[in-house]
Amino acid sequence: MSQETKQASSNGKYRVLGTRPVRHDGADKVTGKAIYTADVKAASMANGFVLRSPHAHARIKSIDTSAAEALDGVLAVMTAEDLPDVTDKIADLGEGSVNLAHLSNNVLAQDKVLYRGHAVAAVAAVNVHIAEEAANLIKVEYETLPSVTWVLDAMKDDAPLLHENLYTSSGGEKADTASNVGVHLNFQQGDLQKGFEEADAVVEREFKMATVHQGYIEPHAVVVDWNHDGRIKVWASTQGSFTCRQQTAEVLQVPLSHVTVVPCEIGGGFGGKIAIYLEPLAAVLSRKSGRPVQIVMRRNDVFEATGPTPGAFVRVKLGATKDGKLTAGEAWLAYESGAYPGGMLGPGCMCVFSCYDIPNALVDGYEVCLNKPHIKAYRAPGATQAAFATESVMDELAEKLGIDILEFQQKNAAKEGTRRVDGPVYPKVGLVECLDAAATSDHWNSTLEGPHRGRGIASGFWFGCGLKSSVVASVNSDGTINLTEGSTDIGGTRTSIAMQMAEVLGLDAQDINPRVVDTDNIGYTDVTGGSRTTFATGMAAYEAGLDLQRQMTERAAELWDCNSEDIQIESGNFVSSSQTATFKELATELFKAGEPLVGRATVAPDCSTNGFGTHIVDVEVDMDTGKVKILRYTVIQDAGKAIHPSYVEGQLQGGAVQGIGWALNEEYFFDDDGEMRNASFLDYRMPTAYDLPMIDTIIVEAENPDHPYGVRGVGETPIIPPPAAIANAICHATGVRMEELPMSPPRLWKAIQQNQDGN
Amino acid sequence: MGTKQLVSTTINGEPSQFLCEARQSLLEVLRNETGLTGCKEGCNNGNCGACTVMLDGQPVNSCLVLGLEVDGKEIQTVEGIAQENELHAVQQCFLEGAALQCGICTPGFIVAAKALLDENPLASEEEIRFQLAGNLCRCTGYDKIIRAVMEAGKQMAETTTS
Amino acid sequence: MAIVFIPSQLRSLTKGIEQVQLDVRNVRQVIEQLEDRFPGVRERLCDGDDLSPAIQVCVGQNISTRGMFTKIEADHEVHFLPAIGGG
């Protein structure tokens, strides 16, 4: 087994932060008691099934549901006609926004289906088998249309047009002819021509990346009860109960206060469980049948109709002087957005050069509709594709200049004061610290021997956001606390949030009882996404702790007959000249002496948490088959402050392994008719335990000035460097520089053959 | 509608009877007829292991077993692994080792890992990775799962030898 | 005075000017003053009375969630960036 995991900084100044308590919801999850949405059972609950398009692009000429309605056991059947007609309204979902007409259309196709798997009708029956039988009795007449599934093809003038009314927006200026290109972005900095003239070496390459899926193990699921008083209760598998509530209400055109979303335990999301798919269907079926309706997506439908994240084409050109200073960078990106406009091009363009100080730069980006599911976020959405290109070119440029790649990165690393090509200047960030930690790591300093083995390194950046969070802390008579919050817990955030409240109040993590509650029982809270939950909801928990201390100080002053100014808080204890009490002691006293104590806080921090990471990987390539073995892997990342190191490590390891899957095997494989041929876990090929070594982690702690404990978001950055790090390692093992993801065995073997023929 | 037949079986040591149609999988009847929702549906075609249960002492994907097949057989699910007031070593090590994030794959891993360690508590990292390849996890990258299983095996070996 | 950076795709409206110094207290005033000097800017950046959902504003070093109401201090930089959806 490989080396034990390390944590860079000491933990001296905290009692609770940096320790590794057992998560509050842990026992439920190892005994099978935790309730996920598919586990919800409501009285007389019916089961739904969704009929989906067998075509990638077609006009719906007619839908005949009569045979389905006639089947014994069927309770309700619906088509798009049962959904209200929503205007071209944009709904702000906190993290990102969505065009409601597109959202409604994606939930259930109206006149056209835009991808294979696009929902066209839904059935509720007494059990799921009858619902499926009934759905198969629905007759849909299609007029098939030509389809397109590769981004560069979809940009051509003669490409099949998905939306007759889509006009390219260039910085808000609309094009005058319709096309599949929804957005054109452009960033410029300095003087590009001058920059390349100053360069002693220039490298330019083009890269292709396949569409990939988030791959959460829990299929999308929902239970909806449309009550007879018009109130709608939704049990959902969602990253954000409030955004789920808003989308559901907007698509159904009902008031927000009529919809309650109960966030169940959620079996993974990674960005793919922010948009709604099934909620309005189950709702309408519930209204029509008068029963609660549960719908659980089939796995192949999860692949064919949800997610994925963009396939892309990226060209990157970098120039540097012989002493290793980058002088210019140029990038051209084309990202697919799937069936509808609105994808991940923005962050792709903002991240393509975000790790480096590049004085002269030009970034041009295009976002393109084609016949695939509408693109969704996937862990640092858009950044991985961009980094694959840039970090590959960086490695090649370092080779060309004869400079060590790590030294080359260190020379040009973004730091406080560096201006990104999209404009903003970085505050204190931790890339330099990550690179220094890499330089001194056991891994980087170990020797790698043996034939066809190579080592690669790459870095990545993700913004991490703040957004809105609310928490309420009710103090019990024994001084323990019930902490209610709105952030769905996908990976241990109940605990990382509770620990921040425990720290400020001088309590233990187990003294706090964190509960994720429904949208009727807590203030607005944005999605568990954008690497924000431990940062922002944790900040709210800290603030709620301060709120309690303020209230208790006032009350203690009465109790102790002194001025509240004379009471100091020292490591959670309340101290006056004559008295000292711990939080628990004082809370117990105050419970006897009057009003119950309830603390609250809402936050909306305006900042990015700026997460940088650097990955090192050793590979061995089977030259006969093109198969890559990961021999050793180390993730180095700036966490600002690791609240619960085990779960920080878990984020780094999990993200890295998703990146490894993306690099080596994962891809949407389409046939000529736009049908996905590998819509199963068997053929989509996510990594299994047997494909991997241990994933070492080094947590760097360059404190975030915008958080009381210095926390940075960590969830997303770890998926960014792996494809480039692995590509660089493969190049050093074989001499072949891969320009396409995934670097699957047939593809790598072919490239090795061509390279050998070339020599 | 399909006709239902009575199935008599033993689940987690207790005699249990349920009615089911021929087309219903063991996964479906465990979840819908007996209320044991600990086994999860991840793919419903045998590729993810989230629905792993023990059938007559062998791990199976319950989505690939018909409910009617288990008449007269013994089933153990994740709900039957903990003792009255004590978690099994595998469960405890998963908690202490932070070997779960979203937790949807955890029941399948717990059942498969226990089965593996009951046969071979001191299995090597390589053996554990091979034996658990039928259980997919998308959150953890497996590192902490493998460490937790190895630690649990160590503890199980100690308690059996002492 | 705050330094407002003109997005490259709007520089056709500013005759190539890349940044302007404005005496402003919030983003709404930025939009108003830009529109006065460079007619057409508002339409490109805004959707009705709000910033366009495709746009987020960065003031100083912080991406803001407060849109038009975002406060601006002297010497702050103001950037208009594409909106982001995260995972």
Added chain:
Amino acid sequence: MKDFDYCAPDNLQAATALLAEHGDRARVLAGGTDIIVQLREGLRSADCVVDIKNIPELMVLDYSSSQGLTLGASTSCHRVYTHAELPTAYAALVDASKIVGGWQIQTRASVGGNLCNSSPAADTIPALIVHQASCQIHGPDGSRDVPVADFCTGPGQNILQSGELLVTLQLPAPAANSSSAYERFIPRNEMDIAVAGAASWIQLDSSGETIEDARIALAAVAPTPVLATEAAESLRGKPANEESFAAAGELAKNVASPIDDMRGTTEYRVHLSSVLTRRTLARALARIQQGQG
């Protein structure tokens, strides 16, 4: 999925009677790891599913070094690879049984079921072929024996007639100085369908230096598993070394006529058939030399 009748007869006659009665509307359920998925996904349909795991003959696993192996058609892969003697007696079959799906699949999936599913990519079929296994088939008109090599007729198709049931597989006793190996290529290390597969069996002469006899069979490079006869014959009398194995690998390509699909290109699969042939021959030799022959 549509509902169906489920029957679990406890004797051959009852089973074949049911199969005859329902004809192609009947489906046999052994481990269920293929048929349940196919029924659920609408790739096959049935009015009657006949569970054959209660029939004693189909659950036997009877081995003796003199008589060879009698393997009931429903015996699980797990029972095969956990058997004390089979790993040395029938190494290729054990190699293959170990990698049919994951552990949870192997406890249910049977070698007979893998054969009757008749996928071109089936892992156990090339192994059965190089072990010269034969099928004992029971039907309305009595029993017949057919070599496994002649069993499959196309993707998902085989020689079983309506009402017929595969009862046992008979593997002849292992010959002296011989061993075998099966390897497949998959992009992952487990849980995958073979892009290509090869089973090799070799027997050395008394000197232990020269190849006396060899058999090679390939998976996933043709509509059915195929014998690479030319490649195998080329080894007779040759020294047992990498050079001979590489030459045989090249000849093995001649029987490969694979399709292009998401699992691999034609060119790649043809190439893999030589690589896997070479590697399995080398592994079989190593096993003989380690006294596992």
